Amino acid sequence: xQLAKEVKYLIHKEVLLEWRSKYTINxxxxxxxxxxxxxxxxxVSLGDKLTWNALFWIIMLFASINGVSKSFLQETKGxxxxxxxxxxxxxVLISKMIYNVLLMLILTTIALGFYILVFxxxxxxxxxxxxxxxxxxxxxxxxxxxxxxxxxSKAGNGGMLMAILSFPIIIPIxxxxxxxxxxxxxxxxxxxxxxxxxxxxxxxxxTVATALLLFPYLWRE
Amino acid sequence: MSKTxxxxxxxxxxxxxxxxxxxxxVPRLAILNETIRNLYFHVPMWFAMITLFSISxxxxxxxxxxxxxxxxxxxxxxxxxGVVFSILGLITGSFWAKFTWGQFWSFDxxxxxxxxxxxxxxxxxILRNAIDEEQKRAKISAIYNIFAFPMMVVLIMVxxxxxxxxxxxxxxxxxFNSYDLDSRMRAVLYPAFIGWSIIGFWIYTIRFRIRNIENxxxxx
Numbered sequence: 001x002q003l004a005k006e007v008k009y010l011i012h013k014e015v016l017l018e019w020r021s022k023y024t025i026n027x028x029x030x031x032x033x034x035x036x037x038x039x040x041x042x043x044v045s046l047g048d049k050l051t052w053n054a055l056f057w058i059i060m061l062f063a064s065i066n067g068v069s070k071s072f073l074q075e076t077k078g079x080x081x082x083x084x085x086x087x088x089x090x091x092v093l094i095s096k097m098i099y100n101v102l103l104m105l106i107l108t109t110i111a112l113g114f115y116i117l118v119f120x121x122x123x124x125x126x127x128x129x130x131x132x133x134x135x136x137x138x139x140x141x142x143x144x145x146x147x148x149x150x151x152x153s154k155a156g157n158g159g160m161l162m163a164i165l166s167f168p169i170i171i172p173i174x175x176x177x178x179x180x181x182x183x184x185x186x187x188x189x190x191x192x193x194x195x196x197x198x199x200x201x202x203x204x205x206x207t208v209a210t211a212l213l214l215f216p217y218l219w220r221e
Numbered sequence: 222m223s224k225t226x227x228x229x230x231x232x233x234x235x236x237x238x239x240x241x242x243x244x245x246x247v248p249r250l251a252i253l254n255e256t257i258r259n260l261y262f263h264v265p266m267w268f269a270m271i272t273l274f275s276i277s278x279x280x281x282x283x284x285x286x287x288x289x290x291x292x293x294x295x296x297x298x299x300x301x302x303g304v305v306f307s308i309l310g311l312i313t314g315s316f317w318a319k320f321t322w323g324q325f326w327s328f329d330x331x332x333x334x335x336x337x338x339x340x341x342x343x344x345x346x347i348l349r350n351a352i353d354e355e356q357k358r359a360k361i362s363a364i365y366n367i368f369a370f371p372m373m374v375v376l377i378m379v380x381x382x383x384x385x386x387x388x389x390x391x392x393x394x395x396x397f398n399s400y401d402l403d404s405r406m407r408a409v410l411y412p413a414f415i416g417w418s419i420i421g422f423w424i425y426t427i428r429f430r431i432r433n434i435e436n437x438x439x440x441x
Contacts (some may be wrong), residue, residue, distance in 0.1 A: 003310070147368060155352050155361050165348060165365065168341040169372050172380050179384075195383055206371045214364045215284045 003094075006087040013083075018103075022154035025103065030068040032111045035059050040118045049122055049185045050074040056115055057178050060108060060137060061170070067107060068100045068145035069162050089219040090212055093146070097208070100142035108134045127157035136200045140173045143204055147211040150218055163195040176200050222290025228423055238265070241409045248403055259317045260406070265413040266310035269376070269421035273303030276425070278370045281363035291433070293359035296366060297349060298428040300342055306330075306338050306421055322387050330403055331381045331388035338376040341369045 018024055040056060046052045083092050112134060121127075148166040155161055180196040242261035277299040284292035285341060314332065315325040326332060348365055352358035381388060 037295055151348075151361055151365055153367075154357070155348060161348065161351055164344050168344055169369060171337050172376050174371060175380065176383075199379070199383065203375060206375075207368075210368055210371060214285075214367055217360065218364050 003088065003091055007095045007098070010083065010087055010091060011099050014095065014099040015102075024067060024070050025106065028063055028107055029110060031066060031112055032059060032063045032107065035063070036111070036115055036118055044157035046119055046147065049200070050182070052119060052122070053178060053181050053185050056112070056138075057174060057181065059115075060111065060134075061141070061174060063107065063111065064104055064138075064141040065145060065162065065166065068101060068142055069149040069152070071096050071100055071146055073159075073162070074151040077152070084219070089216040090176070093150070093211060097143055097146050097211075100146050101139050104138035104142050105135065108138050122185060124186045126187050128220055129184035129190065129193065130181055132197070133177055136180070136197070136204075137177045138178070140200060140207070141170070143207050143211065144173065146172055147207070147215070154218055160194050160203045173200065173203055227419055231293060231419030231423060235420055238409050238413035238416055241414065245405055247406060247407060253294075256317055256320045257406075259313060261409050261413045263310060263313040263317055264314060264410070265417035266306050268309060268351050269417040270303045270306040272418040273299045273306060273421050273425060274370065274373065276422070277303065278367055281366040284359060284363045288356075290355070290359065290436075293363065294432050294436070295425075295429055296363060297346075298432060299425045300345060300366070302340050302348075302421055302425045302428060304339065306417075307335070307342070311335060311339070318387075327387070329388060330384045330386045334376045334380055338373045339364045341373055341376070388436045 005208070036059060039059070043051075043055075046055065087095075112131075148169065149162060152161040152165060173178055176196050176199055180193050180200070183193045238261050240266070242258050247255070247257050277296045280292045280296040280299070283289075284296060311332070314335075318327060318329070318332070319325045345362060345366055349358055349362045352361060
């Protein structure tokens with residue numbers, strides 16, 4: 001019960017801080033929109049479904065690295081100390097993860113809308129399944145990048161380490177997501193994708209569990 | 222003798238599996254032909270790698286619990302040796318692929334994901350170089366090591382099974398076990414697993430001792 005209360009309080013704090021400055025959400029949004037627009041100017045039209053899908057996920061990958069890595073990398077020593085006194089490490093991690101999932105959900109939804117506006121959709125696309133892929137993507141990107149950004153922020157030099165450490169971990173998840181999304185674009189029936197959905201959920205469960213076990217050690221200096 | 226018996230056992234098993242692997246009869250199969258003997262070298266490399274990475278994770282956990290410096294050295298040295306075995310596994314695999322699939326690297330799922338899994342451990346080694354302070358480096362890299370291990374298992378063992386692959390045991394292909402691994406091959410393959418794992422462990426203990434001595438010299 002104590003944990004739930006702390007998590008709720010910390011999420012409230014995060015949302016409030018973001019709401020006051022609106023820096024991350026606007027920044028990443030501008031990043032996504034300008035990337036999509038640049039892609040539009042250079043590709044003009046995407047030839048096939050495969051490229052359409054892959055391009056979207058690559059844009060999402062870099063947008064979410066930029067968005068989520070802020071969670072620990074941009075915190076000052078004082079802010080970290082503040083939440084350290086206030087709450088347990090598990091609460092800090094869970095609140096960051098949930099906050100990032102919310103952030104990513106908003107971002108990816110807007111990004112998908114803009115992407116469809118610019119590049120259009122294909123006939124027979126299962127949009128509901130595509131949106132499920134996006135929800136799963138938001139969850140997995142947030143959980144993995146939150147933990148890796150915590151590791152990178154403790155290691156000192158943020159940006160480059162963040163990319164090196166997170167890419168090999170995110171690639172298997174990204175491949176599964178692209179496959180699931182490809183099934184959706186092709187309009188395949190639901191039962192062809194149960195493998196990928198189950199696998200993604202399992203990988204996420206493992207990531208969250210190991211992160212929760214390891215974070216307390218990372219947290220205290 | 223009590224300290225060296227396992228080294229002798231490992232050497233004998235590796236020698237036996239090398240000589241036996243080249244001489245003892247194998248089933249005649251189309252496409253594979255004599256390249257099937259590569260099974261005795263290719264698969265044990267990955268087996269030894271998994272053994273060494275598991276040792277590494279074990280000592281990373283021990284480091285987080287106890288905080289002794291030697292655990293950290295053990296973790297990193299077993300990763301060092303494990304990476305060498307994984308590269309050997311990749312090389313033996315691509316030679317096998319050259320003669321059965323037609324190309325050294327045909328961008329098969331299994332090959333790609335194995336390469337990414339190795340990248341994971343290169344990232345671990347780079348993370349270690351990025352931090353100067355010893356205790357901090359040990360702690361953070363231990364955390365990353367434990368975090369990365371399940372992903373390595375997913376990459377190497379789970380994901381290739383979900384997609385189309387030429388590799389036996391993946392993408393709906395039957396594994397070697399089910400149809401053509403006869404008792405003659407088992408008699409060589411299983412000793413090879415144990416033998417190469419022991420040799421890998423032996424190399425790791427030597428590396429650990431060298432690092433230990435170097436550390437002591439530095440502190441003096």
